[in-house]
Amino acid sequence: MLRLDLNNLFSERIGPEGIDWPAMLAAHARSLEVARDALLERKSNPEAFLGWIDVPEDTETLRRVLRYRQANGWVEDLVVLGIGGSALGAQAVSAALGNGSVRLHFVDNVEPEPIIGLLRTLEPHKTLVNVISKSGSTAETMAAFLVFRQWLELAVTDWKKHVVVTTDPAKGILRPYAEAEGLTAFEVPPSVGGRFSVTCPVGTLPLAFAGVDLESLLAGARKSNEQARGALEHNLPAQTALVNHLFSQRGKNIVVFMPYSTRLRYLPDWFVQLHDESLGKMRDRQGNEVRTGTTAVRAIGTTDQHAQVQLFREGPRDKLTTFVRLLAPSENLEIPAVKGLEGLEYLFGKSFFELLDAEAKATAHALAKAGQPNYTLALEKLDAYNLGWLLQHLMWQTAFLGELWNINAFDQPGVELGKEYTYALMGRKGWETLAQELKAEGVE
Amino acid sequence: MLRLDLNNLFSERIGPEGIDWPAMLAAHARSLEVARDALLERKSNPEAFLGWIDVPEDTETLRRVLRYRQANGWVEDLVVLGIGGSALGAQAVSAALGNGSVRLHFVDNVEPEPIIGLLRTLEPHKTLVNVISKSGSTAETMAAFLVFRQWLELAVTDWKKHVVVTTDPAKGILRPYAEAEGLTAFEVPPSVGGRFSVTCPVGTLPLAFAGVDLESLLAGARKSNEQARGALEHNLPAQTALVNHLFSQRGKNIVVFMPYSTRLRYLPDWFVQLHDESLGKMRDRQGNEVRTGTTAVRAIGTTDQHAQVQLFREGPRDKLTTFVRLLAPSENLEIPAVKGLEGLEYLFGKSFFELLDAEAKATAHALAKAGQPNYTLALEKLDAYNLGWLLQHLMWQTAFLGELWNINAFDQPGVELGKEYTYALMGRKGWETLAQELKAEGVE
Known part of the structure; x- marks a missing residue:
């Protein structure tokens, strides 16, 4: 079960009266439905990479x-x-x-x-x-x-x-x-x-x-497919895409992706590629220059509370943060009492998961209080089914954003030049002219 | 030996005639010297955290x-x-x-x-x-x-x-x-x-x-101290701080830190904390609101050529990239020829380091060609002496930037509120009122 919690977007009021999400969603229903239908229609074309x-x-x-x-x-x-x-x-x-x-x-x-x-x-x-x-x-x-x-x-x-x-x-x-x-x-x-x-x-x-457990991973992914194909009020990927779209329009050019979990430590790297390579495009589908766009930043909670959160809270208001939170542990551990360390009494007898969870909530709320908008994707627990659901959700979200921005989210033309330069510098046959050009520019 | 290569800043012309670095440095000599002297003078005060x-x-x-x-x-x-x-x-x-x-x-x-x-x-x-x-x-x-x-x-x-x-x-x-x-x-x-x-x-x-080898690590750090205390033309930390300062003034709010090395895979995480927590401040030393600032982004070469470089090249021009490149390997490995894979002939007999190095140069140049400014810190090789030098260099760079921006780079007031919320949510004695407030705001 994947849940979306938008409470901490409130400090950055999208609408005039604070956030009325159903109304906001209704206002953008048409463009989201067009995006969904376009994706489902293009799906049968292998060149569309869907x-x-x-x-x-x-x-x-x-x-x-x-x-x-x-x-x-x-x-x-x-x-x-x-x-x-x-x-x-x-x-x-x-x-x-x-x-x-x-x-x-x-x-x-x-x-x-x-x-x-x-x-x-x-x-x-x-x-x-x-x-x-x-x-x-x-x-x-x-x-x-x-x-x-x-x-x-x-x-x-x-x-x-x-x-x-x-x-x-x-x-x-x-x-x-x-x-x-x-x-x-x-x-x-x-x-x-x-x-x-x-x-x-x-x-x-x-x-x-x-x-x-791969059967469950794929079953979770299919659950997100179901949502993405369905009505907007239950279409989580369309909704998170819309949140990202609205804040990018308001000048936020950084999206932070921050799961509260060490086990999910490589998930932000996967998301960063998915987001950056899909959405970092110079031209839209008509060939017009794209002037905006967002850069994904990796973070892990609680760890990054002691590294990046100072900036996320007090730094420039150029960010939208996505938290990923687990609603229950797979296995928990109690914090024992120790004589001589009574200054830590508030931890005695509590569990590690309680502490993790309190810090996740505390950080999200503290960011919102500072006018730094954020939302949370909550997973029932960390298992193959829920992770498969989350992965497919993020793929759909990215695809929806590509449609909203009218760009091709499925190519990567910007990596070609670097490859060609590499061929030239490695002395590959056929690239002698480029190698000469690079040499003239001081690269050899 | 740490070397600074500014060649790929050229595409984003800082000065009217392209980059004339000695002149640029001279133009900012006064503020950099003031910064250096202020840091050295405050050093004896333990409250200054120097x-x-x-x-x-x-x-x-x-x-x-x-x-x-x-x-x-x-x-x-x-x-x-x-x-x-x-x-x-x-x-x-x-x-x-x-x-x-x-x-x-x-x-x-x-x-x-x-x-x-x-x-x-x-x-x-x-x-x-x-x-x-x-x-x-x-x-x-x-x-x-x-x-x-x-x-x-x-x-x-x-x-x-x-x-x-x-x-x-x-x-x-x-x-x-x-x-x-x-x-x-x-x-x-x-x-x-x-x-x-x-x-x-x-x-x-x-x-x-x-x-x-810790003696060498500290010896390297002392080498950076020597540079940071010395004349501007050999003061690498003052120079990289100035580059960062100039591009932040020109609206780049993202600094990418990208070593070409798997062994240096956690160096960006260390740098991200150093940069973000030091420089992400809401108020300057006089209490005025700070409206700008930069967010550090982690990347690893070549790996992120297949993840983030599409965006770094074709995405918005909101970034300054620092590459870290090694000038020699500690140990090298040859790429063997294999029958049936002649399409890879350009790799046969070359070394892994050659490929790594070619890709580093190719990527830096390709970014510059797209108007995405970048510079390179080159390490003679990856050993304790050079790494100690680089670490201390980055600490000095951060300290210089804090001075140029007139902020306290050595505190982290923005993490306090999250800690207090955590105490309240964990039921710590003395935090009952805050816990009530949070509950009223829907956080419990």
């Missing part, structure tokens, strides 16, 4: 993933070679819900020392390498794959058993390579972009090894 | 820390109970330079499940608990201490050997408790605030167990 909507319905692929996991009980370490959308979803969910039976390692950078360290520590006989790249051309992931493939080949008798590929069903260079070598391969549906891929094998394959 | 400047000179305290570490060779797991400034420095430096001989665990939140998990996994006989709180009243840290103390008492014969306290030499409730119980205790100098405490025992004690 495949993530239907992926949670695909229980056949999930069964194949689970069979593969069951057939490979020998795995003790799973190395995920993936970056950005190919890593962040599994990272966030495994940190929240993984049972630790298989250790997950994410190679999401090319700094040599950590890779060398990992190769020295891992036992190849017990290691499975999952290389994830939709295009098969991601430089970081493929560089790592070249090294890990060789490492396995030199150390085990059948290296192919130790590699599983997740890539496009047809395009790119990994698919033909997997076929030629007879490697097990799973599909990234062509209509699913990296940052929307957590419920397809990009996320589910590593998460199966992490011991996450 | 103790961090002289801490790296205090080799006597460091010797005591190292003796304690040597006398406790039995430790296999070190649990740091600390939050915010009591955790972030040691976390950043140990991730970058720790040798893994002792495992460090940071308890920096009060979510019950991760604490329960840690208590179940740790072997008490081999565990040392370092409780770090200057005031001894930090709710999260002290709640964790109450639990860990009891856990040790029940499991080992001499629990006091397994606890080491880092706190104020006189104030607060931890100091008298440590004395009454005969616990080993180290000092947080009264003139050093949490976010400036990495070179005092708050940072050095855990880092001694992590195997970090």
